[in-house]
Amino acid sequence: MKSAVIVFPGSNCDRDMAVALEQATGAKPHMVWHRETELPDGIGLIALPGGFSYGDYLRSGAIGANSPIMREVKAAADRGVAVLGVCNGFQLLTEAGLLPGALLRNAGIDFICRDVALKVASSQTAFTSGYQSDETITIPVAHHDGNYFADNDTLDRIEGEGHVAFRYDESVNGSARNIAGIVNAAGNVLGMMPHPERMIEPAHGGSDGKRLFDGLVQALG
Amino acid sequence: MSDTASESQQSITPEIVAEHGLAPDEYDRILSALGREPNIVELGIFSVMWSEHCSYKSSRRHLKKLPTEGPQVICGPGENAGVVDIGDGQAAIFKMESHNHPSFIEPYQGAATGVGGILRDVFTMGARPVANMNALRFGRPDHPKTRHLVSGVVAGIGGYGNCVGVPTVGGEVNFHSAYDTNILVNAMTVGIADTDKIFYSAASGVGNPIVYVGSKTGRDGIHGATMASAEFDEDSEDKRPTVQVGDPFTEKLLIEACLELMASDAIVAIQDMGAAGLTSSSVEMATNGEVGIILDMDKVPCREEGMTPYEMMLSESQERMLMVLEPGREDMARAIFEKWELDFAVIGEVTDTRHMILTFEGETVCDIPLGPLAADAPNYDRPHVPTPKAAPLTDIPESTDIGADLLTLMASPDLASRRWIWEQYDHMVMADTIQRPGGDAAVVRVHGTSKGLAISTDCTPRYCKADPVEGGKQAIAECYRNLSAVGAKPLATTDCMNFGNPEKPEIMGQFVGCIEGMTEACAALDMPIVSGNVSLYNETTDSDGKATPVLPTPAIGGIGLLHDIEKMATVAFKAEGECLAVIGASYPDIGQSLWLREIHGREDGPPPRVDLKDEKLHGDIVRRLIDEGAVTAVHDISDGGLLVAVTEMALAGNIGIELDAMDAAFAFNECQARYLVTYRTDAPLDRNAVPFEKIGTVGGDAVRVNGADIPLADLRAANESFFENLMGR
Numbered sequence: 001m002k003s004a005v006i007v008f009p010g011s012n013c014d015r016d017m018a019v020a021l022e023q024a025t026g027a028k029p030h031m032v033w034h035r036e037t038e039l040p041d042g043i044g045l046i047a048l049p050g051g052f053s054y055g056d057y058l059r060s061g062a063i064g065a066n067s068p069i070m071r072e073v074k075a076a077a078d079r080g081v082a083v084l085g086v087c088n089g090f091q092l093l094t095e096a097g098l099l100p101g102a103l104l105r106n107a108g109i110d111f112i113c114r115d116v117a118l119k120v121a122s123s124q125t126a127f128t129s130g131y132q133s134d135e136t137i138t139i140p141v142a143h144h145d146g147n148y149f150a151d152n153d154t155l156d157r158i159e160g161e162g163h164v165a166f167r168y169d170e171s172v173n174g175s176a177r178n179i180a181g182i183v184n185a186a187g188n189v190l191g192m193m194p195h196p197e198r199m200i201e202p203a204h205g206g207s208d209g210k211r212l213f214d215g216l217v218q219a220l221g
Numbered sequence: 222m223s224d225t226a227s228e229s230q231q232s233i234t235p236e237i238v239a240e241h242g243l244a245p246d247e248y249d250r251i252l253s254a255l256g257r258e259p260n261i262v263e264l265g266i267f268s269v270m271w272s273e274h275c276s277y278k279s280s281r282r283h284l285k286k287l288p289t290e291g292p293q294v295i296c297g298p299g300e301n302a303g304v305v306d307i308g309d310g311q312a313a314i315f316k317m318e319s320h321n322h323p324s325f326i327e328p329y330q331g332a333a334t335g336v337g338g339i340l341r342d343v344f345t346m347g348a349r350p351v352a353n354m355n356a357l358r359f360g361r362p363d364h365p366k367t368r369h370l371v372s373g374v375v376a377g378i379g380g381y382g383n384c385v386g387v388p389t390v391g392g393e394v395n396f397h398s399a400y401d402t403n404i405l406v407n408a409m410t411v412g413i414a415d416t417d418k419i420f421y422s423a424a425s426g427v428g429n430p431i432v433y434v435g436s437k438t439g440r441d442g443i444h445g446a447t448m449a450s451a452e453f454d455e456d457s458e459d460k461r462p463t464v465q466v467g468d469p470f471t472e473k474l475l476i477e478a479c480l481e482l483m484a485s486d487a488i489v490a491i492q493d494m495g496a497a498g499l500t501s502s503s504v505e506m507a508t509n510g511e512v513g514i515i516l517d518m519d520k521v522p523c524r525e526e527g528m529t530p531y532e533m534m535l536s537e538s539q540e541r542m543l544m545v546l547e548p549g550r551e552d553m554a555r556a557i558f559e560k561w562e563l564d565f566a567v568i569g570e571v572t573d574t575r576h577m578i579l580t581f582e583g584e585t586v587c588d589i590p591l592g593p594l595a596a597d598a599p600n601y602d603r604p605h606v607p608t609p610k611a612a613p614l615t616d617i618p619e620s621t622d623i624g625a626d627l628l629t630l631m632a633s634p635d636l637a638s639r640r641w642i643w644e645q646y647d648h649m650v651m652a653d654t655i656q657r658p659g660g661d662a663a664v665v666r667v668h669g670t671s672k673g674l675a676i677s678t679d680c681t682p683r684y685c686k687a688d689p690v691e692g693g694k695q696a697i698a699e700c701y702r703n704l705s706a707v708g709a710k711p712l713a714t715t716d717c718m719n720f721g722n723p724e725k726p727e728i729m730g731q732f733v734g735c736i737e738g739m740t741e742a743c744a745a746l747d748m749p750i751v752s753g754n755v756s757l758y759n760e761t762t763d764s765d766g767k768a769t770p771v772l773p774t775p776a777i778g779g780i781g782l783l784h785d786i787e788k789m790a791t792v793a794f795k796a797e798g799e800c801l802a803v804i805g806a807s808y809p810d811i812g813q814s815l816w817l818r819e820i821h822g823r824e825d826g827p828p829p830r831v832d833l834k835d836e837k838l839h840g841d842i843v844r845r846l847i848d849e850g851a852v853t854a855v856h857d858i859s860d861g862g863l864l865v866a867v868t869e870m871a872l873a874g875n876i877g878i879e880l881d882a883m884d885a886a887f888a889f890n891e892c893q894a895r896y897l898v899t900y901r902t903d904a905p906l907d908r909n910a911v912p913f914e915k916i917g918t919v920g921g922d923a924v925r926v927n928g929a930d931i932p933l934a935d936l937r938a939a940n941e942s943f944f945e946n947l948m949g950r
Contacts, residue, residue: 009470009473009474009561009562010384010470010473010474012384012385012386012473012650013386013650015651015652016650016651016652019652050650051386052383052384052386052469052470052473054470055384055468055469055470055471056384056470057470110376110644110645111376111379111380111383111644111645111646111647112644112645113383113643113644113645113646113647113648113649114644140649142383142647142649142650144383195649197652198649198650198652200652203655203666203786204649204652205657
């Protein structure tokens with residue numbers, strides 16, 4: 001399967017994401033600069049990596065969400081292409097309107113980098129097909145703005161429709177209903193604050209993140 | 222001074238000379254070097270180049286004694302950073318640098334720009350930065366400023382490193398009243414480059430273009446280097462406008478743009494603009510290349526209107542670089558920097574005049590012969606007196622309750638868990654952090670290989686105060702142990718020498734003593750110093766005229782090489798039933814121990830002796846045991862002594878330990894050259910090859926000593942309590 005990693009000025013997990021995608025797909029992903037106006041042909045999976053696109057200036061993800069390539073990412077998402085946004089990628093997806101809600105400053109004010117326990121809220125998405133529902137997995141977070149916020153109606157709706165993919169097992173950053181990751185209504189766009197690409201081999205301290213990529217690639221065929 | 226005509230015509234009074242931090246005899250030296258009076262631009266340039274920070278005028282003759290060579294060294298001191306061979310055509314490039322004064326005045330920006338500066342020193346040489354470390358010293362925890370400073374410095378280091386995307390993988394932190402009004406913030410960066418793609422600073426090729434890239438020049442940081450070369454007083458906070466402001470986003474773009482250009486063959490020489498900005502970068506490039514330089518100040522990208530050449534040359538605006546390009550490559554290079562949305566300007570060219578000439582609005586505003594500026598800068602032999610030897614302890618206190626002492630120590634400022642700090646640093650970005658903070662050394666994998674670089678920063682300032690020579694030795698020895706304890710072969714070190722006012726003979730004596738000890742240890746342990754930085758005048762005078770110098774703090778940053786990260790050792794106990802042993806002998810050396818300070822309120826006695834032969838031998842043994850897989854956990858014994866180290870292993874593995882009976886002196890002395898190791902009962906260590914003593918058995922959920930159980934939960938709570946209480950979160 002052909003995959004792509006979008007690179008913004010200030011992305012800093014683009015290489016880590018590429019390593020994880022290559023491990024899962026067997027092929028190097030296309031690294032696509034944010035100023036491009038077209039995606040390579042036949043891309044089945046688009047990843048928006050972590051980092052500080054445009055320095056997180058204005059709001060995390062706000063400037064990058066208006067980069068030229070994002071028009072193509074939205075069009076691809078509308079066609080059903082899988083889009084994975086991790087950390088700053090999640091922030092970009094909410095700013096671009098591909099996912100509901102917003103990521104606010106952590107409730108504890110400080111940046112947080114540590115392993116966290118996550119509950120797989122639903123294994124019924126392509127992204128979570130490598131897990132069992134209600135399974136607890138360990139994946140690190142590293143963010144300053146990871147406090148997921150949406151109004152109560154939206155929260156009720158995404159919970160009711162099974163769009164919550166991951167929840168924190170404890171309060172980590174103040175996120176509403178401990179939400180760590182969500183999918184869109186069509187189920188082909190996932191945004192999550194934890195970094196699965198940092199937990200893909202024993203040297204990282206575990207491989208729970210690898211199961212996301214392997215499950216996703218298998219589900220997408 | 223908004224008008225250049227008045228700038229170049231301004232006459233130089235003794236007051237102006239003094240404001241520039243130049244002594245009258247130094248000004249006389251300028252007069253004879255030029256054969257005339259300098260103008261204000263020239264005076265400004267001399268003042269920063271001859272500042273302590275840039276010229277090393279008090280320390281140069283002593284630094285020369287340090288061992289700097291070895292077969293592993295590709296480039297020693299003198300360039301932006303040191304370069305060490307790590308095999309397979311790759312090199313590690315690293316350095317540590319201080320940002321003490323700015324961090325006290327404005328902790329967030331001071332610490333952040335400290336990280337930015339050291340990153341530039343490393344990627345300037347062609348390396349991709351792969352790890353940041355730091356060594357921090359704060360005042361006593363209950364000093365009114367300490368909490369604010371800790372909070373700001375940690376946030377600043379994290380704010381910069383996290384955004385740039387280089388993991389901050391570890392460091393060290395001490396608290397002591399000697400740092401109440403003069404904290405130390407030392408930042409270290411390690412990068413990796415191909416040995417055939419290392420870039421140096423020597424300009425060459427008459428007529429080659431000199432190119433300015435990165436951020437625009439503003440009025441920030443003017444005279445930063447001069448500030449870093451003077452004592453503090455009670456009005457120091459008025460110096461806030463001289464603290465630079467960092468932009469890690471621009472730094473990230475600069476890293477990517479520079480590395481992209483470095484993949485071509487367009488760069489002749491490159492130098493970052495650090496302390497003293499455009500002045501020191503241009504002077505160093507021309508001096509190292511034995512050429513001349515002419516710069517057109519009208520072409521310097523400026524952030525503000527009406528900036529004068531004086532301001533441009535002395536600005537310490539961040540995220541800027543100066544390069545000499547091969548002729549004809551300007552357009553290709555410009556395209557790369559424009560892609561990354563960075564300024565790119567050809568501002569001058571290389572000449573053969575050995576002079577630095579600056580022009581502005583058609584006038585020559587500076588013409589200085591380069592010789593006197595750099596190579597012939599003042600080089601002082603400051604008077605120094607050795608620190609008197611501390612009297613041996615005659616009245617060694619006894620402990621009534623070792624368990625209670627242990628709980629107190631685990632919660633003490635210098636031994637408490639640093640988790641509160643490192644969780645604010647992204648220590649995993651780049652996905653090659655194989656050993657996270659909290660162990661003896663951090664380990665980052667060399668990307669795409671099975672090799673690892675181990676990194677540790679070390680210094681025990683209270684030992685250096687009591688005996689600078691032994692303290693200097695100990696700093697190197699502890700670094701050697703920390704690298705060895707993860708299984709890495711120690712390769713080389715960088716030093717960051719933080720001391721008080723060198724014009725005082727007792728302070729200069731501390732400096733000379735530490736250098737002597739370091740020299741001996743570096744030679745004995747084959748850990749040459751390949752880069753470094755000196756920060757003097759870390760001393761504050763209060764309104765009563767009482768001067769408080771910092772503890773002598775020669776912070777050492779060392780790197781080591783692990784050939785196979787699969788074999789790496791960690792401190793955590795692995796399994797119940799395994800044996801715990803100590804390698805190395807214990808002497809009744811309790812002087813300067815944390816036990817004496819934290820339990821008995823005493824900071825006296827001589828520091829523990831450093832036997833470099835034992836250090837070498839025991840390090841070799843421990844690395845061999847790790848390589849053979851004969852040990853399951855390893856921890857060096859340092860601050861706090863044996864029982865604290867045992868407890869750290871138990872907490873890391875979340876398994877208890879049952880210890881043989883011991884007295885307080887054995888539990889808490891800080892004798893050197895020792896390691897704790899665990900091994901399986903079915904694979905005991907060879908008594909003929911390893912000098913060890915078995916002291917306990919792993920198991921349970923407590924540290925059991927002398928018949929008492931201290932639950933791990935209590936020890937963990939004590940260990941975590943310090944930062945929670947200090948920071949209120």
